[in-house]
Amino acid sequence: ASRAGHRFRWGQGVYPLGRGDRVLWHANVGFDFSVWEMLAPLAFGATVVVGDAKEAGDPDALAACLARDAITAVHFVPRMLGLVTGRLSAAQAAQLRYVFCGGATMSAAVRDGWLTAYPWTRLFNQYGPTETCIDSTTYLCNGSEHSGEVPIGTPVDGTHVRVADHSLLPVAPGETGELLIGGAGLADGYLHQPERTAERFVTDPYGERLYRTG
Structure with missing residues (x-):
């Protein structure tokens, strides 16, 4: 619990959540990022939107959920981030503020595709094995990189x-x-x-x- 609390406090300084935020909880509880999806929003006054397990692997259903439930923060594995890109119009995604990506290597093509479609969002590439609390490093993608691999960034606080x-x-x-x-x-x-x-x-x-x- 203390490790998660430390991680939540750090995250609040980098991508703060507040009363108007709606965070989608759609990760399986066996995946460590689900801890952030479930608990961090509640710690800072935001809303947790519980996703439908049947939608978890369906990019069309996930895109519809983001629009329907006015999601402002969401986490994807790189493959799903690429599949969801383009399935939301700019108007449907207007409320999105934070998009987190982890669990596998993000390619430059996936990064560039997302930021081209939704340039106002803050896209974070996150790295962290299960043996550390949620993630160990984070990188805010800015779209100006041209390498084939997206950096894993710098260590989280502590x-x-x-x-x-x-x-x-x-x-x-x-x-x-x-x-x-x-x-x-x-x-x-x-x-x-x-x-x-x-x-x-x-x-x-x-x-x-x-x-x-x-």
Whole structure:
């Protein structure tokens, strides 16, 4: 609970929710972003709109839901973001303020397609494995990038990331290594799996606890 609360407070400073906001809860409860969809709006006076489970994989139904229920904030995986793009007119999407994308790699084509269709929205690319609280990094897409991959951005407040070598020490800029995550969002480990926990949650030479993303 404390990890989620920390994450909510940080998010409120970056994409604040208020009384006029309507957040769609359509993620399965097994997906960590559902925690934000369910609880963050209530913490800050916004409305939670409970989506129909039958609509979750249907881009036409989701687009209709966004328009019908005047959704102002929504999360998609990249594939669904691409499928929903263009199924809403500008007028139908006028109320949308925040669009979050995570769970897989977002391509530049998906990013550019969305921002071309709905340029007033704030599109965030978010990265975070299940072993961290909801997400570890975030990136506000601005449409000016031309690379094939969308950056994962910078760490959320209280979290830090490091590209490290096999000794868990930082590599030089431009070198390849493993992404390690540390800070407030780390899980305690895997339930009843001490060996796996010891393998993935490690302590570096400086005494800091980190998660090895692999």
